[in-house]
Amino acid sequence: MKQLVCISKTPETTAKINFKDGNTAFDESGVQFIMNPYDEWYALVRAIELKESLGGTVTVINVGPASNDVVIRKALAIGADEGIRVDAEPKSALYVAKQIAANAEGFDLVYCGKETIDYNGSEVGAMVAEYLDQPFVSFATKLEVEGNSATVTRDIEGGSEISKIDTPFVLSAAKGMAEQRIPNMRGIMMAKKKPLNVVEPVGFDDKVVVSSFTLPDAKTECKMIDPENMDELVRLLQEEAKVL
Amino acid sequence: MARTDRYEHHDYYGIDELLSDDHKLAREAVQAWVKKEVSPIIEDYSNRSECPHHLFKGLAEIGAFGPSLPVEYGGGGMDEIAYGVIMQELERGDSGVRSMASVQGSLVMYPIYRFGSEEQKRKYLPKLGSGEYIGCFGLTEPDHGSNPNGMITNIKEDGDSYILNGAKMWITNSPVADVAVVWAKDEEGIVRGVIVEKGMPGFSAPEIHGKWSLRASITGELVFEDVRVPKENILPNVAGLKGPLSCLSKARYGIAWGAIGAALDCYDSALRYSKERIQFGKPIGQFQLTQKKLAEMITEITKAQLLAWRLGTLANKGEASPAQISMAKRNNVHMALEIAREARQIHGGMGITNEYPCMRHMMNLETVLTYEGTHDIHLLITGLDVTGLNAFG
Ligand SMILES: Cc1cc2nc3c(=O)[nH]c(=O)nc-3n(C[C@H](O)[C@H](O)[C@H](O)COP(=O)(O)OP(=O)(O)OC[C@H]3O[C@@H](n4cnc5c(N)ncnc54)[C@H](O)[C@@H]3O)c2cc1C
Numbered sequence: 093m094k095q096l097v098c099i100s101k102t103p104e105t106t107a108k109i110n111f112k113d114g115n116t117a118f119d120e121s122g123v124q125f126i127m128n129p130y131d132e133w134y135a136l137v138r139a140i141e142l143k144e145s146l147g148g149t150v151t152v153i154n155v156g157p158a159s160n161d162v163v164i165r166k167a168l169a170i171g172a173d174e175g176i177r178v179d180a181e182p183k184s185a186l187y188v189a190k191q192i193a194a195n196a197e198g199f200d201l202v203y204c205g206k207e208t209i210d211y212n213g214s215e216v217g218a219m220v221a222e223y224l225d226q227p228f229v230s231f232a233t234k235l236e237v238e239g240n241s242a243t244v245t246r247d248i249e250g251g252s253e254i255s256k257i258d259t260p261f262v263l264s265a266a267k268g269m270a271e272q273r274i275p276n277m278r279g280i281m282m283a284k285k286k287p288l289n290v291v292e293p294v295g296f297d298d299k300v301v302v303s304s305f306t307l308p309d310a311k312t313e314c315k316m317i318d319p320e321n322m323d324e325l326v327r328l329l330q331e332e333a334k335v336l
Numbered sequence: 337m338a339r340t341d342r343y344e345h346h347d348y349y350g351i352d353e354l355l356s357d358d359h360k361l362a363r364e365a366v367q368a369w370v371k372k373e374v375s376p377i378i379e380d381y382s383n384r385s386e387c388p389h390h391l392f393k394g395l396a397e398i399g400a401f402g403p404s405l406p407v408e409y410g411g412g413g414m415d416e417i418a419y420g421v422i423m424q425e426l427e428r429g430d431s432g433v434r435s436m437a438s439v440q441g442s443l444v445m446y447p448i449y450r451f452g453s454e455e456q457k458r459k460y461l462p463k464l465g466s467g468e469y470i471g472c473f474g475l476t477e478p479d480h481g482s483n484p485n486g487m488i489t490n491i492k493e494d495g496d497s498y499i500l501n502g503a504k505m506w507i508t509n510s511p512v513a514d515v516a517v518v519w520a521k522d523e524e525g526i527v528r529g530v531i532v533e534k535g536m537p538g539f540s541a542p543e544i545h546g547k548w549s550l551r552a553s554i555t556g557e558l559v560f561e562d563v564r565v566p567k568e569n570i571l572p573n574v575a576g577l578k579g580p581l582s583c584l585s586k587a588r589y590g591i592a593w594g595a596i597g598a599a600l601d602c603y604d605s606a607l608r609y610s611k612e613r614i615q616f617g618k619p620i621g622q623f624q625l626t627q628k629k630l631a632e633m634i635t636e637i638t639k640a641q642l643l644a645w646r647l648g649t650l651a652n653k654g655e656a657s658p659a660q661i662s663m664a665k666r667n668n669v670h671m672a673l674e675i676a677r678e679a680r681q682i683h684g685g686m687g688i689t690n691e692y693p694c695m696r697h698m699m700n701l702e703t704v705l706t707y708e709g710t711h712d713i714h715l716l717i718t719g720l721d722v723t724g725l726n727a728f729g
Pocket of ligand 1: 439706
């Protein structure tokens with residue numbers, strides 16, 4: 093089975109968020125980046141698990157500049173076989189989907205994370221499916237594959253929906269599909285020998301232009317209290333929040 | 337009680353730009369491993385003065401044993417900076433956990449790799465690298481610590497064996513070790529390396545109790561009463577004190593990086609606490625005296641990071657001298673201990689509890705300041721190096 097996992101790079105969850113160019117672009121300076129957790133922990137790991145039990149290959153794809161190679165290397169260190177980087181700024185979800193679709197022919201299964209935790213669009217997967225003219229299952233929490241047929245579970249309000257679907261198709265992975273795998277040093281060294289192909293983007297006139305971003309109002313201070321330390325919680329509610 | 341590990345890496349001078357993708361991936365991976373496997377349990381194990389044995393397997397799996405040794409001998413095939421970064425992240429968790437890895441990789445696998453026969457390498461290294469065997473390193477004796485050359489542990493030839501007698505003290509991992517690399521004098525008074533295996537008649541390894549430091553690492557003695565060791569267990573390719581000293585150089589190099597991890601953890605905790613703890617209606621981080629502490633901490637950490645990085649680039653070229661390693665070990669461990677003390681103060685009374693990591697790091701670092709060459713001995717090494725005059729003994 094040939095599997096393709098779309099991986100994106102996203103600011104570390106504790107990064108300070110600022111915008112530049114008249115609030116139209118994200119200011120990356122001083123920001124630490126990570127692989128999007130939904131792509132890494134759920135989509136990628138499940139693809140690797142299926143490769144381990146059923147055979148085949150796992151390819152990862154990212155649309156972005158050369159500084160994204162470290163994210164692809166990490167995916168290779170965790171166990172993917174090869175990487176593709178489309179050498180272009182990921183301008184919008186539609187643009188990214190177009191670039192991914194241009195490289196996604198011939199795969200039995202294409203995975204995205206349910207969303208990227210930066211802009212939280214949840215759009216790329218469905219758009220890739222549309223470009224490929226394939227079915228799409230969103231927010232999948234469980235995936236089993238037998239031959240050409242897959243059983244996909246997705247959580248819905250108050251229960252779950254289980255569907256059967258033939259490959260090829262596209263899905264977006266949500267929490268529950270697999271568990272995080274931490275790469276080991278051997279994996280990191282092996283990743284250096286795996287192919288990472290850099291390809292040019294296909295021409296595409298983007299249809300979405302961001303006019304501006306705004307930051308939410310500054311949050312009031314948040315204190316973390318250990319669930320076992322109820323006395324401290326009561327004390328803070330009485331003495332500092334003065335709500336009790 | 338397990339606390340949530342909210343640690344974030346601090347890189348004030350953008351040293352990350354000097355690191356390769358492998359280094360950053362190694363750091364991220366070991367940091368994730370420490371948050372998952374070490375942080376949730378370490379306060380509890382330290383409190384009970386118990387070694388979390390199960391971590392040996394985990395350390396092996398993540399690749400913390402001998403990361404810079406060749407892959408075919410159970411190592412990771414990485415460079416010296418990757419090795420340093422890994423030690424830093426482990427010691428960010430706990431100096432005892434870092435010690436488990438330092439001893440296994442630098443003091444047991446390294447001498448067998450560097451001085452062992454091909455058969456010894458094949459017999460021991462893969463099992464040590466995979467954590468199937470635990471190793472220990474016996475140099476220090478009850479009456480010979482800073483002066484290992486005075487050792488009285490000895491081997492005498494007897495047919496196709498040697499008879500080993502003597503005792504070693506303060507040996508990390510000894511009570512749980514399957515193999516011990518022991519340094520002993522032969523009949524001509526030359527220091528030789530001997531691989532001693534658990535179960536050899538006359539060999540025992542009692543635990544040392546009552547440590548207030550490195551409580552999550554197990555320490556013991558090695559006692560040899562007419563232990564018959566086959567000749568093929570002698571490390572063939574080294575004679576003299578340079579054998580154990582070259583292993584110590586490797587381990588001290590790792591400690592120079594490791595200590596930064598302990599310092600970073602204390603700083604990180606103090607910085608967060610100083611913003612959250614309100615006194616006199618303000619976060620304590622707003623008082624100048626707290627800022628002085630925090631500003632000096634990050635300055636010292638940044639200097640130590642640069643020292644370690646430069647030492648790493650020298651080590652990658654095979655040019656880091658033992659005296660340069662001494663300087664970095666001494667400076668960085670002392671820096672970390674001072675930071676642990678200051679960070680403890682910033683936490684006020686909470687700082688002495690195991691809700692926060694500072695006191696544990698502080699107690700651990702008292703050992704780190706003493707083992708692998710004491711703070712003063714490293715100063716004398718620098719003194720000897722710059723003056724050419726020997727102030728020892
Ligand atoms: C928890 C722990 C784990 C350890 N693990 C290991 C291990 O795995 N393997 C191993 O072989 N050893 C191990 N050690 C031993 C460690 O390396 C020694 O404790 C260290 O070398 C110091 O020796 P000592 O304790 O005998 O102190 P001493 O050598 O007795 O030193 C006492 C004091 O005298 C000072 N001093 C000594 N000589 C001089 C001098 N010439 N000039 C000025 N000052 C001097 C020292 O700096 C020190 O302050 C461990 C120690 C500890 C505490």
